Amino acid sequence: MLDIAIIGSGPAGMSAAIYGTRTGLNTLVIEQIYHGTGQLSESSHIANYLGIPEISGYELGEKFRTHAAQLGVKFQEGKVIGMEQTKEHWIIHLKNDTQIESKAIVFATGASHRHLNIPGEEELTGKGVSYCATCDGAFYKDKDVAVIGGGNTALGDALYLSNLCHKVYLIHRRDSFRGNPESLTKIHQKSNIEIITPAQPTEIIGDDASGVTAIKLSADRTLAVSSVFVAVGMQPSTTMLEGIISLDKAGYIIADESGTTSAAGFFAAGDVRTKQNRQIVTAVADGANAAISAEKYVAQKNKNLDCSQK
Numbered sequence: 001m002l003d004i005a006i007i008g009s010g011p012a013g014m015s016a017a018i019y020g021t022r023t024g025l026n027t028l029v030i031e032q033i034y035h036g037t038g039q040l041s042e043s044s045h046i047a048n049y050l051g052i053p054e055i056s057g058y059e060l061g062e063k064f065r066t067h068a069a070q071l072g073v074k075f076q077e078g079k080v081i082g083m084e085q086t087k088e089h090w091i092i093h094l095k096n097d098t099q100i101e102s103k104a105i106v107f108a109t110g111a112s113h114r115h116l117n118i119p120g121e122e123e124l125t126g127k128g129v130s131y132c133a134t135c136d137g138a139f140y141k142d143k144d145v146a147v148i149g150g151g152n153t154a155l156g157d158a159l160y161l162s163n164l165c166h167k168v169y170l171i172h173r174r175d176s177f178r179g180n181p182e183s184l185t186k187i188h189q190k191s192n193i194e195i196i197t198p199a200q201p202t203e204i205i206g207d208d209a210s211g212v213t214a215i216k217l218s219a220d221r222t223l224a225v226s227s228v229f230v231a232v233g234m235q236p237s238t239t240m241l242e243g244i245i246s247l248d249k250a251g252y253i254i255a256d257e258s259g260t261t262s263a264a265g266f267f268a269a270g271d272v273r274t275k276q277n278r279q280i281v282t283a284v285a286d287g288a289n290a291a292i293s294a295e296k297y298v299a300q301k302n303k304n305l306d307c308s309q310k
């Protein structure tokens with residue numbers, strides 16, 4: 001049986017793995033499939049991670065991964081579809097019908113891209129609708145594109161795409177942006193970014209052969225674009241926890257800085273938990289905190305077991 005099962009291999013999971021493995025506890029990282037260290041790998045440019053003035057998200061993720069591998073962190077690929085708590089431990093169910101038993105769990109599955117849920121979005125995903133400007137931006141070199149959203153991701157995407165594309169429409173549903181004012185200042189200095197507010201996308205137009213050709217907005221406005229980059233935030237990957245762990249209204253795991261949740265031995269780390277700031281550095285700190293909490297929990301559990309056997 002494992003001491004600590006870490007579910008998810010983004011910055012929070014990697015950090016928890018390093019802490020768990022270094023204490024000598026039997027620790028395993030379960031990841032769906034490895035293609036870069038979580039959401040981080042989608043950021044073209046990270047300039048706010050302490051000690052590393054400038055790096056791409058993918059490179060920073062590879063540094064985390066290499067560090068973990070050098071310390072002997074164990075990884076297993078598998079899609080977690082559910083879990084249950086017995087009196088003694090947790091049982092993690094994987095999609096391939098296997099089970100993993102562990103005394104404690106650090107849940108660090110992050111969050112996935114929120115969708116607009118408008119006509120055309122699903123049908124044209126991969127044919128012009130994208131959730132990752134740094135992954136797909138180069139396909140739309142010298143074209144007109146739209147970015148939807150008003151947070152840091154949307155602002156960063158608009159700036160990134162303005163260096164590749166002919167024109168970028170930044171479309172946001174409110175007049176004020178929640179992203180950093182410094183990024184907004186840079187956007188205002190770009191002659192090929194047009195801000196359109198307040199505006200809500202209502203339909204994405206296109207077909208299989210041509211891909212995206214236009215986006216319809218509220219107030220009957222239509223813009224001819226070749227791609228729509230949707231950057232309207234993230235939603236936590238917690239559906240499997242409903243009824244097992246307390247979640248907030250948006251589905252985030254209710255947990256404090258120690259990662260402690262409503263269930264004994266189940267700790268949450270990173271973007272998946274309720275918190276003020278979802279940043280790489282806060283995810284890394286969460287991973288460390290949750291692993292330390294898990295270590296304490298396992299130590300107490302082992303002590304109780306020793307006492308009951310005497």
Ligand code: NAP
Nearest residue numbers: 116149150151152153154173174178231232233234277278
């Ligand atoms: P976010 O901050 O939650 O912003 C989402 C944006 O999408 C908001 O402006 C929101 O509008 C809009 N939106 C949500 N649902 C919508 C809908 N159905 N239709 C139209 N618009 C919708 O998400 P994020 O930008 O992905 O950032 C997530 C976290 O990562 C944040 O804490 C952010 O600071 C952080 N981040 C940091 C960096 C960095 O430091 N380099 C880079 C990227 C992200 P309203 O404003 O009206 O709610």
